[in-house]
Amino acid sequence: MMARIFGYARVSTGDQDLSLQVHALQGAGVGKDNIFTDVVTGAQAIRPGITALMAAVGEGDTIVVWRLDRLGRSLVHLADLAAQLHQRGVGIRSLTDGVDTSQATGRLIYGILSTLAEFERETIRTRVRAGMAAARRAGVHCGRRPALKAEHVAHARERLASGEPARRVAGFLKVSEAxxxxxxxxxxxxxxxAQ
Structure with missing residues (x-):
């Protein structure tokens, strides 16, 4: 199968114009029918254009973008997307950033990008853990809401004290015995x- 070139363009709002990016992609050799677009903010998780593009590309293909930030929602998302494409044998070329993953320098930038994304993930995990620890010290419950409130537990104690089996009490409260x-x-x- 012959390698194909696809393009992807994105703007954040309907007020912005895709034409600058589309013209640049066409100037780089991307056919009009192979350009996928989205008009959504980068933070938006659901992007129909990128979803269709990911379904269309295959091994040996290249995705051309005007700038890398058009492709990924964040550094982490961009690195994850680049890793998926790399595993599928799909290259990325950015017209203004000078990145081309089919070239040695592009692969170097891809490696740096992946390392920075992993650093960002670890930093976020560390911040979340520290925030949860601080909240717990302040008496704030972290995680899922408890299945039983204090009044349910008090009612369960009364039923257990009267000799009712734990299995039946748990069933009544619609929870497991554990x-x-x-x-x-x-x-x-x-x-x-005290008296």
Whole structure:
């Protein structure tokens, strides 16, 4: 199969014009029928044009963009997209950034991009962990909302104290026995008030 050249252009709003990017792509040899476009912000996860482009390209093909930031929503997204394309044997060429992954310098930039993206991912993970630890120290619950509230746990204790089996109490509350036991541990009985 002969290698093909595809183009991708994106603008953030309907007020902006795709024509500058489209003309540049056509000037680089991309046929009109092989240009995919989106009019969405880079942060938008769903982009019909990029989805159709990813379905169309195959091994040996090249995607041409006016600038790399038109292709990816963020550094991490761009690196992930580039890695997917690389695994499929699809090259990327950016007209204004001077990146061409079929050339040695383009592959070097791709490697740097991937390293920076991994650094950004790790930085985000570290910040999230630190934020969650600070929230827990402040008494804020992190993660999923508990399945049982304190009043449910109090009701469960009463039923268990009257001799009802834990399996039946859990079934009544529509949770598993493990969830019931975790909730009981999370809401210990208050010590009796001093007389």
């Amino acid at each position: 969830t019931l036991y975790r909730a009981l541990a999370r809401h210990p009985l208050a010590p009796p008030a």
